[in-house]
Amino acid sequence: MINEEHLQLFINEVYNQYGYDFGGYSHASFKRRLERIYQLEGFTNFHEFLHKIASDVDFLNYVIEEITVNVTEMFRDPAFYKVLRQEILPAIRSKPFIRIWHAGCSTGQEVYSMAILLNEEGILQKSIIYATDINQTVLETAKKGVFPLRLMKEYADNYRSSGGKKDFSDYYTANYGLAKFHDELSRKMVFSQHNLVSDSSFNEFDIILCRNVMIYFDKDLQERVLRLFDDSLSKLGFLILGTKETLRFTSVQKKYEQLRKEKIWKKVI
Template sequence: MSEEEEVELLLTELFDWYGYDFTNYSRASLKRRIIRLCSLDKFTSYVELRYRIRTDTDYLKRFVEEITVNVTEMFRDPLFYRTLRTDVIKNLAAKPFIRIWHAGCSTGEEVYSMAILLQEANLLQKSLLYATDLNPSVLEKARKGLFPLSQMKQYSENYIASGGAQDFSKYYTAHYGQAKFDTMLAEKMIFSMHNLVSDRSFNEFDLILCRNVLIYFDKNLQERVLKLFDDSVGPLGYLALGAKETLKFSSIQSKFKQLNKEKIWQKIR
């Protein structure tokens, strides 16, 4: 079989065996990550890789972790978070209860960033943050609220650039080279598995954030996921995407208006 056929067979078997559906992911980036994994783990053929995935559930976790991209940081793109502070969160204050969904939350840095924004706006006590991902390994890391202490200088700079006025270190304690974030923040978070490819809407949200996930999907899957978000955003709610993602040319574009130049849209219809 050609390499393309080998990849297709692997994706088909992953879905048949475990329900993981990568068939509508961008083929170019998916193929690059599979080739990289084969090189790292010294597989000489796709047959060996498929056999290992089928017979070793621990290796399946590694495969999913390597194939799904988990690049994130706290207050990533500070101007985006500044817009959340000034144009979104203040508009949510009038609501009796606030529901926010971080779709594709990875290891949770952006979920904790949101909790800090809500805390500083005195809204955390009436908020609930749903954080979902396909990858169970990153969800387990996110639940712990532990991030490398070496990253705190950069995260503090991001926080200040986003409009933060507190001492950022008040939100965590040093713990054996890790920064352990305040459990007060985590108490308002619900972490669970959710597959954007196959799972349905599970609530109505005031704000959905899905940043730098859609770029790994093909156009058809992007459209399906955007329709899922449209079904999940309440009236006058907000949808936030990554820097290279857009609602332009999608079927839901006419239902939303973009805020400033940031990748945040408000539902108007």
């Protein structure tokens, strides 16, 4: 099994060799994910595992994908998307140009969900969605906008529960067991690799979404990421986190007010 010394060796090797910084990740969850890969790949010697990481970039990319990929779906948590549709988007619709950042976008389902909402609210054409992730492999999947057709029923149910106004199938073309979402949605998206641990702010946004990513970070890294978001969010902009994430007891809390029970904060200072 992997011990703390092994974990630190892995973190150092990946950082020195490839520039990925996992030093601020919660060690407990990070260790569980790394052990799962270690066992699945049949390793019994950690130094052999580390050597393969250092010498095989394809294997490294596979490991990074397994460590960082999050479970996601379209219109996940429909009640949240209903609030987004009914309260948040109307609050910014008068802006001449709208910038939205999905940080830790994974394979892109939430990015396409946002584009559909913007389209139905009549503001997609003056919006741009920046979708970032540390994981280049999942970004390539997100760019394609192609998802298994078998998931569409669940996504359509979520969409209807969130207040969807159309037939969900209007947004994609089905072919050979896959659903390809229309280019009118993806034309308003910019996909880019971005590391929340080490990279800086790159624009000013009206909405920043980072749902269920920071639960894997330790407290110091959470603080750093929240300051990054604060630097990137316009006054009266909205910061949206996951169900187990909060601004309470953080250095930026005093600058925000929480909206209802949803994990949505409005920047007021």
